Amino acid sequence: MDLFLQNIVNALQWGSFYALIALGYSMVYSILMLFNFAHGDIFMVGAYIGFGIATGLLALAAMAGLPVPGWLVLVLTIIISMFLTSFVGIFIERVGYRPLREAPRASAAITGLMIGIILETGNLALLGARRLSFPSLIDTVTFQIGSVYVTNKKIFIVAVSLSLMFGLHLFIQKTKWGMAMRAMSYDFQAVPLMGVSINKLAPLTFAIGSGLAAAAGILYGLAYPVLDPYMGILLGWKAFVAAILGGRGSILGAALAGFLLGFIEIFAAWIFPSTFRDLIAYSIILLILTFRPHGFFGQAHSTQLRL
Amino acid sequence: MALLRVDNMTHYFGGLRAVHNYNLVLEPGHITGLIGPNGAGKTTVFNLITGIHTPTEGNVEIEGHNLIGHRPHEIASMGIGRTFQNLLLWRHMNVVEHVKMACYSQLEYGLLDAFFGTRRCRREEKRITAKAMHLLETFNVADYSSRLISNLPYGAQRRVEMARAMATNPKVLLLDEPTAGMTPDELNRMIDIIRKIHRDFEVAILMIEHRLKFVMELCEKIQTLVFGEVIAEGTPTEIQNNPEVIEAYLGKEDVT
Known part of the structure; x- marks a missing residue:
């Protein structure tokens, strides 16, 4: 029982990463009907930008001789990195996807894969093959609740993730851009005729998705402080699975499926030998998709594309 | 000056000529009907005017401004406002949001306003909600305002779609088969609604319609499109008695 509760705590943290990344896949899909396969690598870039900002801020504080508290550096790092990474997303949309908007979807998907490789190898060329270790900005404090151990970092990670998701929810439900994004996800033909410019809405969507991926990258660095250029691949693919499982284009579905994926993985590793983790976890998901091919909140989409 | 003017518009899909030498002069306050058998290219004409496709040749002007090369949102x-033959509503959004969505470019606030929830943002949202509610009342669907669109009766969905089209403040309204799938009862109601729009909003209308009775009742001028070409144009009476139109609709009369 104790282990069960302990695993729930771990699954919440693990699921947070998937959920934050999956949201980016889903948002872009809902308005452009394409999966941005470079999204996992945007997560990686976000983590590296976070690394740069955090070390920069720490160096600055040391130089000025100011005793800047770690949590302040962490919060600033998250905000600045989200802002900067969103421009990476905007740039990718402008250069990679916009010229292919009328092209077959397969070409756009391939573009995503290529952009991903460029980001990975670009990073490799720029920073070399050595792994970087993410600065530990706050000291780990472990609380014991009953017989369950919770660290302050875990609480922080889950709390930040949930707040960002809530913020996104408000944005989607309450603002005109959110309204346009929702409309696009049901039918994109009528939306431009309401005076909505897709060339403004698409970059905004990429920016938000990339910002969330950057937040995920920094939170990930906080929990697993080793960065390497290929860290976004597997995590990106798994978050993509979550986006599909949640239902293509469904924001709520992506978040829930992200957490579900976290739970399945953590519990698979608990019950079975840990080398079996992904084998078991993804067999379960395959089974779910067999019975629910549109995912949890998916809908049959019209397949023609005109913007 | 004509409100909407189309000159020699031709469009090819690959090798297929969908529209050939289409011309239209729509004066302010006029209602013109576009009839023709299935696949004649009527909806393509709408898509060309609204910028969903760019015509291969020809010119489209509204109040003297050229529309060619402009994007649909421009x-x-x-x-130019339009409705769709198959509605194109947003299934899981509620009724008032449909109309608010059409006021997108009239909602004047920025990202920072939204982020900090400024008074300007709240005021704009309130103003547009009021406008949307007013339009819903005009189309007798205000009672449904907070319901999901997919839960509305078909006739009401059509009226919401018209309210949505009118929310963009169009000077020209393009109606794509406003009576498709309607019962005779709903049909008569639709005639009243179109008359009302025409009168209250002072909008010029171009409508695609299959039901001749409906077109005859509302339009001053009718064009008949067959295989992408206008084969006849005139008043309802002229069109009704035009042998070519009769042939296109009913087949050749066999006089033996």
Whole structure:
């Protein structure tokens, strides 16, 4: 029982990463009907930008001789990195996807894969093959609740993730851009005729998705402080699975499926030998998709594309 | 000056000629009907005017401004509103949001306003909600305002779609088969609604319609499109008695 509760705590943290990344896949899909396969690598870039900002801020504080508290550096790092990474997303949309908007979807998907490789190898060329270790900005404090151990970092990670998701929810439900994004996800033909410019809405969507991926990258660095250029691949693919499982284009579905994926993985590793983790976890998901091919909140989409 | 003017518009899909030498002069306050058998290219004409496709040849002007090469959202803001044959509503959004969505470019606040929830943002949202509610009342669907669109009766969905089209403040309204799938009862109601729009909003209308009775009742001028070409144009009476139109609709009369 104790282990069960302990695993729930771990699954919440693990699921947070998937959920934050999956949201980016889903948002872009809902308005452009394409999966941005470079999204996992945007997560990686976000983590590296976070690394740069955090070390920069720490160096600055040391130089000025100011005793800047770690949590302040962490919060600033998250905000600045989200802002900067969103421009990476905007740039990718402008250069990679916009010229292919009328092209077959397969070409756009391939573009995503290529952009991903460029980001990975670009990073490799720029920073070399050595792994970087993410600065530990706050000291780990472990609380014991009953017989369950919770660290302050875990609480922080889950709390930040949930707040960002809530913020996104408000944005989607309450603002005109959110309204346009929702409309696009049901039918994109009528939306431009309401005076909505897709060339403004698409970059905004990429920016938000990339910002969330950057937040995920920094939170990930906080929990697993080793960065390497290929860290976004597997995590990106798994978050993509979550986006599909949640239902293509469904924001709520992506978040829930992200957490579900976290739970399945953590519990698979608990019950079975840990080398079996992904084998078991993804067999379960395959089974779910067999019975629910549109995912949890998916809908049959019209397949023609005109913007 | 004509409100909407189309000159020699031709469009090819690959090798297929969908529209050939289409011309239209729509004066302010006029209602013109576009009839023709299935696949004649009527909806393509709408898609060309609204910028969803760019015509291969020809010219489209509204109030003297050229529309060719402009993107759909720009053309919409230049004063062309439209409805769709198969509605194109947003299934899981509620009724009032449909109309608010059409006021997108009239909602004047920025990202920072939204982020900090400024008074300007709240005021704009309130103003547009009021406008949307007013339009819903005009189309007798205000009672449904907070319901999901997919839960509305079909006739009411059509009226919401018209309210949505009118929310963009169009000067020209393109109606694509406003009576498709309607019962005779709903049909008569639709005639009243179109008359009302025409009168109250002072909008010029171009409508695609299959039901001749409906077109005859509302339009001053009718064009008949067959295989992408206008084969006859005139008043309802002229069209009704035109042998070519009769042939296109009913087949050749066999006089033996």
